[in-house]
Amino acid sequence: MTLEGRDLVCDYGPTRALDGVSASAQAGAILAVFGPNGAGKTTLLKALSGERRLDGGRVLFDGVPVSGTDPAWRARVGVVSHRTGLYEKLTVEENLRFFAGLHGQRAADDALRTALNRVGASALAAARVGELSRGQRQRAALARTLLHDPEVVFLDEPFTGLDPDGAALLEAALAELSTGKRIVVLATHDVARGLRLADRFLVLRCGRVALEDAAVGHQAPDVTAAFDATAALAPAEVAG
Amino acid sequence: MRELRWIWLFAAKDLRTELRSGGRLPAMAAFVVLAGFLFAVSLDRTQIPSRSVAAGLLWLVVLFAAIAGAGRTFDLEDRHGAFRHVLLAPVSRRAVFLGKTAANLVLLWLATALAFVAVTAFLGVRSPGALVAHGAVLLPGTVGLAAVGTFFGRVSSHSSLGDTLLPVLALPLLVPVVFFGATATARVFLDRPWPEVAGPVRLLWAFALGALAAGAVLFRHTAED
Numbered sequence: 001m002t003l004e005g006r007d008l009v010c011d012y013g014p015t016r017a018l019d020g021v022s023a024s025a026q027a028g029a030i031l032a033v034f035g036p037n038g039a040g041k042t043t044l045l046k047a048l049s050g051e052r053r054l055d056g057g058r059v060l061f062d063g064v065p066v067s068g069t070d071p072a073w074r075a076r077v078g079v080v081s082h083r084t085g086l087y088e089k090l091t092v093e094e095n096l097r098f099f100a101g102l103h104g105q106r107a108a109d110d111a112l113r114t115a116l117n118r119v120g121a122s123a124l125a126a127a128r129v130g131e132l133s134r135g136q137r138q139r140a141a142l143a144r145t146l147l148h149d150p151e152v153v154f155l156d157e158p159f160t161g162l163d164p165d166g167a168a169l170l171e172a173a174l175a176e177l178s179t180g181k182r183i184v185v186l187a188t189h190d191v192a193r194g195l196r197l198a199d200r201f202l203v204l205r206c207g208r209v210a211l212e213d214a215a216v217g218h219q220a221p222d223v224t225a226a227f228d229a230t231a232a233l234a235p236a237e238v239a240g
Numbered sequence: 241m242r243e244l245r246w247i248w249l250f251a252a253k254d255l256r257t258e259l260r261s262g263g264r265l266p267a268m269a270a271f272v273v274l275a276g277f278l279f280a281v282s283l284d285r286t287q288i289p290s291r292s293v294a295a296g297l298l299w300l301v302v303l304f305a306a307i308a309g310a311g312r313t314f315d316l317e318d319r320h321g322a323f324r325h326v327l328l329a330p331v332s333r334r335a336v337f338l339g340k341t342a343a344n345l346v347l348l349w350l351a352t353a354l355a356f357v358a359v360t361a362f363l364g365v366r367s368p369g370a371l372v373a374h375g376a377v378l379l380p381g382t383v384g385l386a387a388v389g390t391f392f393g394r395v396s397s398h399s400s401l402g403d404t405l406l407p408v409l410a411l412p413l414l415v416p417v418v419f420f421g422a423t424a425t426a427r428v429f430l431d432r433p434w435p436e437v438a439g440p441v442r443l444l445w446a447f448a449l450g451a452l453a454a455g456a457v458l459f460r461h462t463a464e465d
Contacts, residue, residue: 051328053464068464071330079328083321087253089260094253101249102329104242144325 001027003152003183008047009056017043019207025183032198033187036227039204041187045154049077078150082160084141088130092140103148115143119173135166155186192220203227243335250339264312268305268351275301276358290363295426298359299418305351310389311406314397333460345386352378369428380444381421387451388413394462420444
């Protein structure tokens with residue numbers, strides 16, 4: 001399985017967030033996306049997942065064009081971000097059942113238990129999300145994402161606000177994620193952690209790919225230097 | 241079948257969340273009782289018969305309770321980014337709209353029942369007419385209010401103007417609901433025969449079904465990025 005973005009262009013009003021970005025990710029591997037604030041990391045993930053309408057380019061899954069308007073494509077995608085996307089007044093189990101229902105999973109008991117076990121959150125099922133720590137919420141969010149067994153998982157700054165224990169647990173869960181047939185795309189500021197987890201990486205700078213390579217053999221300072229030097233540059237303006 | 245299940249899922253989730261957070265319903269109830277009381281003390285009932293003004297006041301209270309409730313429809317959805325994950329699921333936007341409208345409708349019915357009791361009690365309306373007839377008028381009216389409120393609740397939550405935009409967009413569209421609703425309710429209060437009430441009720445149903453259909457079709461344009 002291959003996910004490929006070709007010449008992706010996304011505009012926010014007059015600001016061009018992605019300017020002809022091409023990227024590809026393979027099954028069983030993690031692609032890390034690095035870059036300074038405003039480089040276009042989140043927009044790239046939204047473009048690839050179909051969450052963001054494209055102003056140019058296309059996204060291909062195994063060579064077939066896909067779009068966020070297609071429910072069949074959305075059923076194959078899972079997203080984890082720094083915002084948990086869970087309802088605080090509901091328990092973890094109620095949240096998971098609700099989202100499982102949206103994915104058409106009626107008898108979700110087994111899937112629910114499996115998803116919670118995989119992220120070490122089975123003890124949290126009856127707890128209201130609003131009463132959980134940040135790390136526990138993030139694990140519940142990951143369980144929600146795994147519930148429908150997505151083929152492509154996008155992780156947008158999933159480690160933000162996590163303590164070392166929470167980060168370690170999430171890291172272990174992510175490592176397990178990529179051992180299957182899944183495609184995993186991870187956007188993060190934490191270059192050292194990203195290089196440790198990823199098989200390949202790319203650096204975005206002002207909406208363009210500045211560097212793309214295999215993670216092996218790269219150190220965090222080298223990669224950080226690639227985007228730090230130009231972090232203060234303004235985003236590209238749309239011509240005309 | 242799947243659409244119905246999604247609608248049920250959304251309505252049940254919204255009502256459960258509302259029950260636990262207790263945000264909208266107490267606010268709507270407080271407004272309804274306070275408005276009924278203020279209208280009652282500010283009117284000189286020796287000059288204006290209560291039954292003549294009760295219908296208009298009832299519909300005004302219900303209208304503003306609907307707007308107040310609709311303004312917070314998407315608060316909990318957006319607060320922790322849950323709506324992003326709803327939109328990422330393969331659920332139809334039509335079902336999301338209808339599910340949220342159904343939950344708003346249940347809350348609005350509770351507020352409407354309370355408003356009816358408050359207005360008739362505070363204004364001292366001793367014989368308000370047949371309750372079934374009032375229900376037959378209020379049902380299509382509240383469906384229209386809930387549908388328009390839910391749709392524009394999403395539009396305003398998506399806008400930088402926030403809740404201030406909701407009444408500006410919704411109120412002009414809701415004038416027919418209040419006009420036909422108050423006309424029909426006034427006739428019920430005055431014990432007029434049903435054929436005199438049926439005309440405005442048919443128009444209320446036409447508005448309600450039109451609002452539901454338009455909202456179901458257009459909601460995806462307001463929901464997606």
